[in-house]
Amino acid sequence: MTPAIDIRGLTKQYKDVRAVDDVTFSVAPGEVFGFVGHNGAGKTTTIQMLLGLLRPTAGSARVLGRDVVADSLAVRRISGFLPASYALPRDMTPVTFLAYVASMFGLSGKPVRNKIDELLTMFDLGKVAKKKLGGFSSGMTQKVGLAQALINDPQVLFLDEPSTALDPIGRADLMRHLATLARDKGVTVLFSTHILSDIEDASQRVAILHHGRLLAAGDLAELKAAHGTPRMDDLYLTLVRGAMAREGITP
Amino acid sequence: MTAFLRQEVRTLLRTRRTKIIAVVICYALLVFPIAMKRPPQSMVDLAGEWFDGDGSFTLFMFAYLDLSMNKVSMFAGIILVGGIVADERARGELPLLWSKPITRSRYFLVRLTGAVGVFAGIYITATLIGTVYYPSQVSGFDPAIYLGMATVHLFAAGYAVTLAGTMGVLLGRKIPAMLVSLLLLGTFVGVAFLPFYTDSPWLGWLNPFYHGVSLIGQMTTFTPADMLAPIAALLAFHIATAALGAWKVSREEQ
């Protein structure tokens, strides 16, 4: 089966900093894939390269068969993205903002209005649909952020630290939404996080990044078994400590 | 991308600043005849000396363009689009907006076009109100001349929007961009009539606002064909400036 996301030797060099170093892994269609790493590990840089927002220094990547450099607009057309750090226009309401984002996909009219209604219901934003975004809490902002990522019915969803601003209920809801999207609509989800319990809840397969390098990628249960670690936390710590030992750093 | 342009126009029309600009332009237009009711003879004579035609209508058009529309459009441009891209970057909105299937240059051009369109809409509405209102207020008012001159001036006034929008991406930060736009536009507006005072048209060749008011030199004789040269010059200013902005924004990573 052709992978939904196929990354080969992806590298990003900023002057003397190698943010992403020769990363290779793939994500199957319709799976929720966890992308794990500490802050600054290179998760955001990788996702931004996958969306054509940053140009790779070396390597290649394809999203549903489309090259992320040569065909980045096509990639973005079929993708949804929630950045790790962003703000929403304070003077817009959820409705006007979602219509605005839809228009950037060339979408307008009744289908968009229906889609907005569906998303507002999905994220329980109906009551604040016409309130200015400027007054929203971070949890509410994140819900609007998630809604905008789904406005185009994406086939691939990139979520960068999506659960960071959410309360426990919001996080549980998010995980439920991701599972539903993958199961019912066949959406491929790649979500980055450093909250390891989220990974265990949502993903069967993961990639673990450390200082720009891929430490491991594959089936979570197999990785745990291979390293003799019963939990995700233990697996992560084992891999990271091993990497630090190889680098000569004492944990 | 018409959906995005339509949405951009709609978004801009909803903002308070657009509504205030529309009100200010219409207010300036309506009270203007009061300011021009009894001009001193010395001003009438000077207008006749500098420009084409004699009498108070020439002075009216000079004051209309210089005192009113040039100044209003200078501020309107900056207030409408003084920080495209730079503003979104400062607010942290760019990571989200640029992940959509639209190139950065197109994003910039659509937003700029939307703003120019909104401003043009306000300007044209105001001009049409003037066409109906001024004949009863201004002695010797000629609607055809007024419409012709306003049509050409629209392209200069719109240039304030293009320049202010482009400066945001050229300088990258909103506050310096707005300040530089204001000083540049202020200079353009300040010396727009200098070629007439000095009888040296070349002094205005690089000044879009001179082209915008240039018909005042042939007020009583210009034909529709005479409008084409200044409009073509102004379109060239628009295209060159916007292209520079699009090129700059396309080179940015994030």
Place this chain on the structure above:
Amino acid sequence: MTTPTAYAAYTRLEARAALRPHHPWACALLVVIGIGDGLLPGIPSIQHFFEAVFGARNGVHTILINDYTGLLCVIYWVGVFDLLRVYVTPAEERRLALYLTKPISRTRYFVSKLAPTMLILTLVNVVGMLAAAGGVLAFAGPADFRPGAFIATSLMVFALAVVMLAIANLAFLFVRDTYNAILVAAAVFIAAVLPGGMYMYRPDLFSPALKDLLVFPANLLWHEDDAPAIAAIGVPLMLAAAAVLTALAAWRLNRTDTIKA
């Protein structure tokens, strides 16, 4: 522990941050204006215009009317964009709450930003005055130039700019973004210069007293002989008004509880 030295360091940092790349450019622009205005009396129709409309008595007056207008424009607008950094843009970019959670009073925050800005604007004004004087002496010669009146009048222009900035600064606390702040600043500016523009076309609307009070900047030249005396009263009065408006703004900032993080 908070010590006076810590605040001194903060004040120093704010002072350093107040000097922006646009200040040298503003100085350069004032030099260009000084030179450009110097050329104006050489254009007969322009000289005739200023004599007929604004009662300029000689070429120096024509130069100075334009210099004072330029000085007011540059000082005011550079000041406006400097003042936006105090409240409007930090609030807009959601940095203000972060700053104000630190152990400095809002008044200290306010003053630490305002004081160096005003100092820099004063220096820019001095450059503008030198450029204007240079332009007059180079192009019109010293015969009609009266240094005492020029200094007094330039200080009046500066004080007027400071009052206008103080009004704008107070109004900025009530707006939510840069665009609306510019709109407010433009309204203050237009209110100050509109009577001068209006006077060109409707001098009959102005009584002698109104004319002397409002027709900026020509009014400053009509009473050149009395300029030092007028400035001796007017400059402190205007600066006091600016101080009161600034205190009012600081009071307002202290009472604002709607700062968004």
